[in-house]
Amino acid sequence: MQNKKVLLIASAGGHLTQALCACSHVDEIVLVTTKALVNDGKIKKIYTIWSTQKNAFIHFVNIFYALYVLVRERPHTVFTTGGPIVLPFALVCKFLPLRFVYLDTLSRVVELSNTGKLVHKYKLYDEFMSQWEAVASEYNVDYVGKTFDLEGKVNQVLTPLSPPETPxxxxxxxxxxxxxxxxxxxxxxxxxxxxxxxxxxxxxxxxxxxxxxxxxxxxxxxxxxxxxxxxxxxxxxxxxxxxxxxxxxxxxxxxxxxxxxxxxxxxxxxxxxxxxxxxxxxxxxxxxxxxxxxxxxxxxxxxxIPRYDQAIDITNHAFSAVIDKKLFVEQREDSYG
Missing domain, CATH: 3.40.50.2000 (Glycogen Phosphorylase B;)
Structure with missing residues (x-):
């Protein structure tokens, strides 16, 4: 049976939100994140990693943690939406080697994120994408759209909840x-x-x-x-x-x-x-x-103010389909997946 496991690396918050939108067509996810705040049926296991936001030295410790997770989980592909915790995994994947797919965060509108710049400069990737066409053009990387409908064009007419007594x-x-x-x-x-x-x-x-x-x-x-x-x-x-x-x-x-x-x-x-x-x-x-x-x-x-308890689907499923294809191309011959 083909290995369809994706190791997803994303800090809690916006990075993780985008990563889950991008991987909405993936059935088996192992997550590495900074805080285990999410509950998603596709996530089979969660590893928490030390944040490097205040202490860059932690990167060196996280290199060994990255090696441990990769060897233990043996994913088909590593996918990330960036953030500093990604760097040890990108480095280890370069030397194992293991397929590494990088999507720069939607929040970097005018240039790549700092993590993206490092991953791009040292070619620590097999696939590299930006969610902004101008940025993709400037850095000569792929542009395939955005992870979700940022403009909210899919707003739906729903039945609102009753007005609250205490808002x-x-x-x-x-x-x-x-x-x-x-x-x-x-x-x-x-x-x-x-x-x-x-x-x-x-x-x-x-x-x-x-x-x-x-x-x-x-x-x-x-x-x-x-x-x-x-x-x-x-x-x-x-x-x-x-x-x-x-x-x-x-x-x-x-x-x-x-x-x-x-x-x-x-x-x-x-x-x-x-x-x-x-x-x-x-x-x-x-x-x-x-x-x-x-x-x-x-x-x-x-x-x-109207309130709604029904969620609407704003995921860009055409984008997710492209990501799915990029994740599950043939692995390198020297990969262990």
Missing amino acids: LVLVTMGTNSYPFPRLIAALEKMDIYHDPNVRWFIQKGGFEVTVKPANGEIVDMVGKGKMDELVKGSSLVISHCGVGSINQMLVYQKKVIFVPRLEQFGEFSDDHQLQIAKELSNPNMTVIYPDELLPVYSLADLIA
């Missing part, structure tokens, strides 16, 4: 470890933040929120299933502008305010969230830039 505002800051006090400060200026008739749920990451909402819950991290339920039940979402959050808001046709993280404020290592924010055109989405205030909402406004 929920969901705040999500993603899975990375960078603080985002600018967003918290903006929330504190909203009248509804201090209204006990409005319920708040704040996923804050790893930093403290000093001023609590009048009625709410604050947590560090939330699993995928729990987050889906919160998104469905919320009247309004206020979010960083990560690709994973963009995807989730489109899936549930949510009214959302995106506040991109910016390098100048120490909120991320670059301005990729600002780049992707400028590409958003869905009418449910509002982007707030540094010189702008959050929109004003009243209790009545929140109650009136």
